[in-house]
């Protein structure tokens with residue numbers, strides 16, 4: 001049973017004397033002030049998040065918002081200025097040298113954007129790199145390496161060198177190497193950001209397929225909202241080192257917490273992402289109307305309704321039990337309403353104003 005990663009009151013200040021500024025930051029000193037007045041960088045500001053065991057948590061945010069800083073605390077490549085990272089009852093931030101080494105080797109695996117493959121090792125030798133470090137003899141490790149290379153679609157490439165492979169294939173080797181480690185936690189920092197769009201979607205599909213079976217606790221960083229929505233069971237959005245919003249994709253699209261999040265979700269194709277359950281009414285319509293699944297997307301439901309010449313559909317759960325209804329008007333409204341955070345919502349009678357200018361570069 002995979003376990004949660006619990007991050008509690010985590011702060012990271014970069015600079016010569018972080019401890020001198022911690023109290024001021026806790027009392028509200030901003031990232032800009034800390035930088036201007038004290039020449040220190042606020043990397044993370046009081047981060048609290050539970051990354052559910054066996055699920056994919058996606059961390060999003062603009063460049064410099066603290067995503068890499070956050071993920072590197074999970075295997076403690078970065079020491080926190082304050083706070084805890086709890087896993088299976090232990091605080092990673094207070095582990096001694098040998099427990100930390102064991103934790104890193106046996107519980108975590110990383111997949112990097114630049115693949116991080118060793119050029120003088122073959123694909124197979126790269127795939128067992130983590131096991132070499134653990135001191136597992138090659139007679140045992142190579143079989144595992146072959147198995148995972150096969151699972152990521154690289155059968156027949158075992159004896160090639162990394163520079164003989166395309167970017168997408170090298171990223172598959174990176175994933176195979178991480179899986180060969182058999183670690184509970186998979187840390188992926190912009191792992192797919194350097195790949196071509198089509199290859200990227202393939203890699204997402206492969207990760208989702210493998211995850212159904214493996215149920216690892218995955219932390220996945222991306223700039224790309226479509227990728228976040230596709231992969232993320234839980235999505236966290238960082239800005240200037242602070243957590244501005246976390247939740248599932250449906251709730252973030254429907255209720256962006258502020259303008260920064262609205263900016264992220266503004267251009268999303270709502271019909272393809274929002275599901276019946278997000279917009280349905282808890283009223284059960286007459287049985288003669290058509291049925292749609294609660295996880296069906298609005299776009300598909302609109303098509304089904306049009307095909308059936310119906311203006312209402314009954315929404316059923318996966319066991320076929322009716323759970324609500326959805327009318328064509330609310331469906332269309334939800335598909336076209338841009339994501340505007342609550343404070344920005346115009347009065348019902350007001351005319352629609354132009355979108356406010358972006359404040360974030």
Ligand SMILES: Nc1ncnc2c1ncn2[C@@H]1O[C@H](COP(=O)(O)OP(=O)(O)OP(=O)(O)O)[C@@H](O)[C@H]1O
Pocket residue numbers: 014015041042043061062063064065066067068069070
């Ligand atoms: N070693 C360091 N020393 C000083 N400042 C740092 C260090 N590492 C990160 N920072 C600062 O901490 C903040 C967060 O950086 P981080 O690399 O976590 O951002 P990010 O969200 O991963 O950005 P990107 O999308 O560009 O990868 C930035 O302001 C960055 O300049």
Ligand SMILES: [Mg+2]
Pocket residue numbers: 067068069
């Ligand atoms: Mg980064």
